[in-house]
Amino acid sequence: MVNYKDLGLVNTRAMFKKAIEGGYAIPAFNFNNMEQLQAIIKASSELKSPVILQVSKGARNYANPTLLRYMAQGAVEYAKELGCAHPEIVLHLDHGDSYELCKNCIDLGFSSVMIDGSSLPYDENVALTRKVVEYAHQYDVTVEGELGVLAGVEDEVQAEESHYTKPEEVIDFTSKTGVDSLAISIGTSHGAYKFKPEQCTRDPKTGKLVPPPLAFDVLDAIMKQLPGFPIVLHGSSSVPQEYVDIINANGGKLPDAVGIPEEQLRLASKSAVCKINIDSDSRLAFTAAVRKVFADKPGEFDPRKYCGPARDLMEELYKHKITDVLGSDGKLAQC
Numbered sequence: 419m420v421n422y423k424d425l426g427l428v429n430t431r432a433m434f435k436k437a438i439e440g441g442y443a444i445p446a447f448n449f450n451n452m453e454q455l456q457a458i459i460k461a462s463s464e465l466k467s468p469v470i471l472q473v474s475k476g477a478r479n480y481a482n483p484t485l486l487r488y489m490a491q492g493a494v495e496y497a498k499e500l501g502c503a504h505p506e507i508v509l510h511l512d513h514g515d516s517y518e519l520c521k522n523c524i525d526l527g528f529s530s531v532m533i534d535g536s537s538l539p540y541d542e543n544v545a546l547t548r549k550v551v552e553y554a555h556q557y558d559v560t561v562e563g564e565l566g567v568l569a570g571v572e573d574e575v576q577a578e579e580s581h582y583t584k585p586e587e588v589i590d591f592t593s594k595t596g597v598d599s600l601a602i603s604i605g606t607s608h609g610a611y612k613f614k615p616e617q618c619t620r621d622p623k624t625g626k627l628v629p630p631p632l633a634f635d636v637l638d639a640i641m642k643q644l645p646g647f648p649i650v651l652h653g654s655s656s657v658p659q660e661y662v663d664i665i666n667a668n669g670g671k672l673p674d675a676v677g678i679p680e681e682q683l684r685l686a687s688k689s690a691v692c693k694i695n696i697d698s699d700s701r702l703a704f705t706a707a708v709r710k711v712f713a714d715k716p717g718e719f720d721p722r723k724y725c726g727p728a729r730d731l732m733e734e735l736y737k738h739k740i741t742d743v744l745g746s747d748g749k750l751a752q753c
């Protein structure tokens with residue numbers, strides 16, 4: 419049993435409270451490899467932003483759970499080397515799908531877990547979430563639950579259709595389970611293909627798809643039920659078209675990939691939404707940079723020569739998200 423506090427990590431409680439009061443959101447960036455982690459830590463440390471490192475079940479399988487945990491521990495030390503004497507770094511399990519997986523992560527040193535029972539019948543979601551909360555809170559680990567279903571595909575999570583969170587269920591769910599934050603469904607979606615072309619309109623000038631707006635009325639109704647309660651948005655990549663264009667211009671094929679407009683996320687950040695999950699955008703940045711190097715320099719075979727530019731582009735992306743979308747720059751309690 420490793421306690422996250424011994425690793426220099428923090429849970430989400432204090433940072434969410436501060437984020438809601440301050441009208442900004444904490445970035446939750448998924449990571450699977452060293453370059454992503456370096457880029458996340460460099461961006462968040464230089465901008466003095468709290469940050470949530472997210473590990474999905476797929477990432478655990480890809481990278482090895484123990485290795486990921488030591489990487490997160492190393493991230494704390496790296497942030498200090500970068501001049502952040504008091505970094506606020508959360509190691510969070512994204513989309514935990516069982517009690518055992520959540521317990522395993524908590525025992526390994528995670529400071530926060532998500533238990534996603536959103537595909538279960540309501541009462542089973544409540545019971546499973548409650549069980550995880552009871553275990554997690556013994557170690558002061560925070561827990562994110564989910565109500566409502568997001569469409570799209572993310573690692574092993576996938577759903578054909580979305581179902582908005584029902585505002586009339588949120589008080590019952592949060593009080594029965596004791597969760598620390600709630601992921602909701604208001605029209606965000608997992609992956610780089612968040613919407614089908616028939617759900618969108620098309621910009622006549624660029625020919626690009628324009629996605630339907632988020633259901634801010636549902637968010638408002640939820641906030642009315644749960645004033646000041648931390649809300650989480652999943653599937654909130656914006657699928658920057660400049661990355662899609664680089665990918666497509668260099669041998670890739672991502673037709674009609676479309677995400678959530680950043681203005682809408684900026685708006686959400688100012689509300690009780692205090693954690694915004696971004697994964698696909700960094701995948702796109704990584705892929706765009708690698709494809710460009712391969713197209714420009716077909717003789718290149720040193721991974722540092724293509725993973726390095728990918729890391730640089732991801733760092734730029736993370737800095738943009740922190741500063742221009744989430745507003746979490748300069749928000750560390752102590753620098």
Ligand SMILES: [Zn+2]
Nearest residue numbers: 572652653695
């Ligand atoms: Zn998600």
